[in-house]
Amino acid sequence: MFGSVEQFTAIINPPQAAILAVGGTRAELDDNFKPHNKFTATLCYDARAITETSAQRFLDHFAASLSDPDFMMLLMYFSAGWCRSCRMFTPKLRKFYEELDEENRKNLEVVWVSRDKEAPDQLEYYEKAMPAWYYIPFGDSNIAGFLEKYDVKVIPALKLVNEKGDVVDDRVRSDVEGCSKGDATKCYQKWKEMY
Numbered sequence: 001m002f003g004s005v006e007q008f009t010a011i012i013n014p015p016q017a018a019i020l021a022v023g024g025t026r027a028e029l030d031d032n033f034k035p036h037n038k039f040t041a042t043l044c045y046d047a048r049a050i051t052e053t054s055a056q057r058f059l060d061h062f063a064a065s066l067s068d069p070d071f072m073m074l075l076m077y078f079s080a081g082w083c084r085s086c087r088m089f090t091p092k093l094r095k096f097y098e099e100l101d102e103e104n105r106k107n108l109e110v111v112w113v114s115r116d117k118e119a120p121d122q123l124e125y126y127e128k129a130m131p132a133w134y135y136i137p138f139g140d141s142n143i144a145g146f147l148e149k150y151d152v153k154v155i156p157a158l159k160l161v162n163e164k165g166d167v168v169d170d171r172v173r174s175d176v177e178g179c180s181k182g183d184a185t186k187c188y189q190k191w192k193e194m195y
Contacts, residue, residue: 073108073191075172076150077133078157080115081125086156089177090129093158096176097131099184108188113146114138115155160191168194 077093079086097110112135116122119138126135136143146152150159150167158173168191175187 072106073188073195074161074163075108075110076113076146076157076159076161077110078113078115078147078150078152078155078159080117080155081121081129082116083155087129089156089173092179093176094129094131096179096184096187099179099181100188101185104185104188109134111135113143160194162195 079090081087093110097105097108100108110131110133112126112130112133114122114125114135116125116138122135122138136146149165150157150161150170156173157170158176159167160169160172162168172187172191175190179187
């Protein structure tokens with residue numbers, strides 16, 4: 001084994017292989033960030049670390065949206081560039097997202113939680129495969145908490161999360177994979193009804 005038990009985080013794709021994801025280097029980004037009560041991680045956007053002010057603006061926008069009947073839905077997406085299944089699913093999720101009309105896309109936020117092994121790998125995968133979604137930066141100390149809270153044992157994993165951070169539906173990955181052209185809005189409406 002390449003690490004201690006304390007570093008163990010997950011078994012990746014257990015049916016295919018018993019590969020242990022072992023923690024590695026920790027990159028500390030933005031030590032002065034004060035987490036908002038709804039999220040406990042620094043968010044990044046457009047391949048740049050978000051400052052405390054802009055992260056707070058995103059979180060405040062999300063909180064303010066809760067009083068709106070069409071408030072934002074949140075998808076937590078767990079994946080990595082080294083994962084073949086993720087590399088196959090990410091384009092489907094991106095196509096699904098881009099197929100939504102502008103109004104629906106405005107009310108659906110995707111937050112990517114990377115399981116990449118190094119920060120450069122995370123940024124490379126983000127730049128190559130992701131639209132301009134928020135993401136948790138490599139090495140953020142809260143990633144393990146997200147994995148535990150959302151019971152992420154394998155990747156890719158996609159969870160529909162409410163404003164309190166609770167899972168509304170953990171089968172949204174199969175919804176996205178099952179969508180044929182033109183079905184994205186139908187799936188979106190189904191998710192909206194669950195809220």
